[in-house]
Amino acid sequence: MNKENVNEKEWLDALAARDNEAYRRLFERFFPALCSFAGKYLDALREEPADVVQDVLFEFWVKRPVVETEIALKTYLYRSVRNKCLDALKHDRAREKYRSRQALEEQSDFFLQQVLEEEVYARLKESIDALPDVTRDVYNLVLLGYDNQQIADMLGLTTDAVKARKRRGKELLKEKLKHLFSLLLPLL
């Protein structure tokens, strides 16, 4: 087993032992992805993706299903979220949405496409997460729509330092995500 596998095994064991540090990592890794995933199924006006995902993760903690690999864990999570979403739609008055969603599921790879999107993004975002702390904070805040002055105030930097971090972030991401960043960033 390589190191990654050992860490993966340790982590899965810690989840089975209800270690909350392991659960914190579970939330960090999967909560946003599963919310986005659930959002593709739910009628946004009626159901909160965060509630569905919260229930799935809490059930995971209560039931402690056997998952021996990270892929088994992912399969469990994506499937549980999908099933819960479809259930929610079924009980909802928006039966029409349920019917159309189910039809879509049957005639295409809807489920798999959504899983693929989450999993591709999970790997691409590693490049963003690997940026130096301050540069990453600046990058995130730019994306959230803050201007240089607001970012400077929030992070205790000068606006010049903020600009320098933006440039640095752009360079680093261009380096890592060559195919995506072949064009100049309009934001940065």
Add this chain to the structure above:
Amino acid sequence: MNEENIYHLADIISKFLKAEAAPEEAREVERWRDASPEHARLLQRFSSRAFLERRRVDELSRDTAGAFRRFISRQRVRRARRHAMAMVGTAAAVLLVVGLLVSRRETLPSAEILALSAGESRALLTLGDGQRVALGNGRDAPLLAEHGIAQDTARGFIAYSDGEEGEIAWHRVETPRKGEYHVVLADSTRVWLNAESALRFPTRFAGKERRVALEGEAYFEVSPDARQPFVVEANGTETRVLGTTFNARAYVDEGKVVMTLLEGSVQFSLGDARLVLRPNEQGTADLVTREVGKQTVETRLYTGWKEGRFIFEGQTLEEIMKTLHRWYDVNIYFKNDAARRSTFNGNLERYNNFNRIVELLEMTGAARFTIESNNIYIE
């Protein structure tokens, strides 16, 4: 595409996008792309920077830290329910334990011998309505549960959970001399209060900032949340962080606020004077001159107390005693300046009683201690 190979596919597609794919993997992605117009459309979508940015914004907009806090509080609710069920069965056992405690109390040593013992886990909690609860010493307070506060009497801390509704009240935890206490705030931020210190905080955090007020000394592990900065007010200083670990020392009688940063970055300010601290930097705000400055330090000298140690490296006896007098509740009198200025190195157990610490300090031959009840004379 099927469920078995979807993760492998995600792997090689992302490698392809990062230009890290081996030739064989790149060919596999191309074959997949050409197999259906749907696949080509997906790959096109993943290759755009707009996709990455939109997904990042989506990710940042999810309140992961809040969801995790909610998860923890659901665990507590479930455990409390189970605990209540189990309680009925063990009522008899509880009576027995209470009996043991009562009989143990009579054998406690007299106050005089206790006087120079080390501090321990204890504090006073003041609730929003002014009611007070003594914390520590293994005491269970029913009032805490009523306010949704969990107490771990064995390890000596209380924890707030992130309720979504209900009024916000300001609570205050105050340690006496010879006391320390640990509080987990509603956002999962952990605070260790040293002796003779106080923290004022809301029962949950709403609005743009998470704001607390400190007197004395505390060690903070702030839960990261880039959208709701954490602000510590202490003696007119403000320390603004997104999520970091630092030690704040703000005893009024020391005339300065000392902020030691272990991780992340903080903005430290006093009035208009402000500076940014990086790991291993220490900011000092002089409350008399109203100036702030910083230096690089060895952080363990300032945070050892939290790990149960007193760590000294070249500190003067006067500085060392400033730390010890609150922990042992002793008054220090220097008989001459030589003793005051003598310097020490050491790494001492914080839960030793004072007499043991004195023995170790005297071994160096640099100072002599005379102990009269809790007055300590040094020459």
